Amino acid sequence: MKVIETIKKRAKSYLHAYHEFRQESSFVRRRRPVLFDETENKFEKFLDLFTFYLCLECGKSAGDWHPTHADWNRGHHNGALLQQMSRAKKVDIFEGIMNAYRVFLNHADNPINLEEELGKAFIDTGGSAPQKDVLHRTLEYFYINQDETFIRHGIELLHRRDYRTESDFPPKSSMASMSLSEDGVTFAIDSDIIPFNTCFNHGNRWPWYYCGGCITVSDFRRLGGEIVRPGDRDHFYARSNLKVDDWCFVYQRQIERTKSMASSIDGLRESIIEIKQSGARHIEKTVLSKFFILVSMLRQKLALQGIEVI
Structure with missing residues (x-):
């Protein structure tokens, strides 16, 4: 028992030091000057949500505001978006992402429970070509x-x-x-x-x-x-x-x-x-990074389902 108590005491000291480090790091981050406020970046929020629907762990930031459901297991959800994607034979990843983003914008005020809508939009990209705005042209390049x-x-x-x-x-x-x-x-x-x-x-x-x-x-x-x-x-x-x-x-x-x-x-x-x-074409560095994380994840999920990327 004494050994266990000793281990607990040491663990507590390490945890205390870790939490102090986290608080200090957060404080330092807040002190760093902001160059441009990206808190209202809708495309970044969309990327977080889409990633969250592909993998709950990889999309943790969306988990801060998106509710969980009773049929979701601990650390996982039910993969409703993947089920929609499985209907496809071929997918254009870039056009699929941008088409899904247009659907997201229609629900931007309350982007909740959009797994099926985003999944359908990702694989069904037919129709008239959308107008290419700065974001589209930048990401496409x-x-x-x-x-x-x-x-x-x-x-x-x-x-x-x-x-x-x-x-x-x-x-x-x-x-x-x-x-x-x-x-x-x-x-x-x-x-x-x-x-x-x-x-x-x-x-x-x-x-x-x-x-x-x-x-x-x-x-x-x-x-x-x-x-x-x-x-x-x-x-x-x-x-x-x-x-x-x-x-x-x-x-x-x-x-x-x-x-x-x-x-x-x-x-x-x-x-x-x-x-x-x-x-001019422009994008914030973190948003660009999140975009390519999503692209990578989609390539993986499509490969696992035997869906061709075009």
């Missing part, structure tokens, strides 16, 4: 090119930004004057492949980490861009005459640190607002 190598450049001198769709991106002399960028034309780039977890994912004190234009290497070259390997650093540079409209901009909703930022936070906020107002 990343979806089509999910196996391609992307480059990213974010404005380095924020006071020289210009996000009008017909303007050059990046603007001349908007880059820090170092290495090949001393000419005011050549700009530094990072490279990555979706889900963007290598070179796009470091340098969180710099402005380009929080807001940058992305394009595939193949499209960049097709549009006349040139990629240059410098002799003084391990990343690449580029030159081009591309316009804002040629890029897809990925931004973040919140600063990841509380001090030692290398740029104006207000300047970053204004940049995101200007991109949104310009009509």
Whole structure:
């Protein structure tokens, strides 16, 4: 018994320390400046819900507001959405997601118990082609090119930004004057492949980490861009005459640190607002990540049911 009591006491101390850590981490997150409030992002809520209907554990965030039902087992639900999907022989994942999102918008005020409606919409995508808004065009570009190598450049001198769709991106002399960028034309780039977890994912004190234009290497070259390997650093540079409209901009909703930022936070906020107002393709980083998590899950579920992806 003494051994058991000793173990319990030690466990309590570890649990207490863990809860203190969780509270402190939450406090620190709240202190970090918000760049753009995404709490009303309907597409993100849709992604959370669809993921929740595929797997209760993977979609835990929707479980915070979606009710459970008596016929759901602990840690699982009844798979009603999967049952709807099983009727299909072939599925276009991207068009299925976007069609399901349109159904979700019709119920956005009370998005509860939509398993059957979303499942039907996902597999029944026939009819007139929908108008392609900024969200559709942005997601479509990343979806089509999910196996391609992307480059990213974010404005380095924020006071020289210009996000009008017909303007050059990046603007001349908007880059820090170092290495090949001393000419005011050549700009530094990072490279990555979706889900963007290598070179796009470091340098969180710099402005380009929080807001940058992305394009595939193949499209960049097709549009006349040139990629240059410098002799003084391990990343690449580029030159081009591309316009804002040629890029897809990925931004973040919140600063990841509380001090030692290398740029104006207000300047970053204004940049995101200007991109949104310009009509250029854009998306928040977490939303893009959740989109590809859903795409991955759908590929898995369709493969398990022997349904062809087109």
